[in-house]
Amino acid sequence: MAEIPELQQDAVTTVREFFAAMEMKAVTEALELVDPGIVWKNTSLPDVRGVDRVRWILDKLSNPRFGFRADMHHIAADEDGVVLTERTDYLxxxxxEIAFWVCGTFELVDGRIALWHDHFSWENFLRGTVVGLFRAVLPR
Structure with a gap:
């Protein structure tokens, strides 16, 4: 088996640690892994630019009424340290709880996440919302 170059391994580790911090609602720790000029893109939504705006959103998501977790299905990095993820996110x-499929691209600069670009299907998100609503109101 071929050895994974250190840059690729470090980039994958950074993205994994970022998600772990978000799941624990450790916003400060998550933001230590991002570049101050980060750009966060989501399918068809306005871009979020800068660490202060990303912090504002992550702080809102860290409210006890909200939660986030992700099941990472695949994660890989190229020789430049660009990381691709395929995952199921749970909001x-x-x-x-809404479950939906997400494909993410993370570009790192000097070991920090400078671009976080998530692609998802609104149809899949809406389907996850309907399923989540039914599970919340129907007894099991």
Whole structure:
């Protein structure tokens, strides 16, 4: 088996640590892994530019009424340290948990996340919302 170059391994580790910090609602720790000029893109939504704006959103998501977790299905980096993820994200709002598929691209500069670009299907997100609502209101 071929050895994974250190830059690729470091980039994958950084992205994994970023997600772990977000799941633990450790916003400060998550933001230590991003570049001050980070750009966060989501399919068809306005770009979020800069660490202060990303902090504002992550602080809102760290409210006890909300939750976030991700199941990482695949993660890989190229020789430049660009990381691709395929995952299922789970957003919780009160008793409703929405599961949806996401493909993410992370570009690192000097070991920090400078671009976080998530691609997802609105149809898949809406389907996850409907399923989450049914699970929240129907007894099991």
């Amino acid at each position: 919780r709002m009160g008793p409703v």
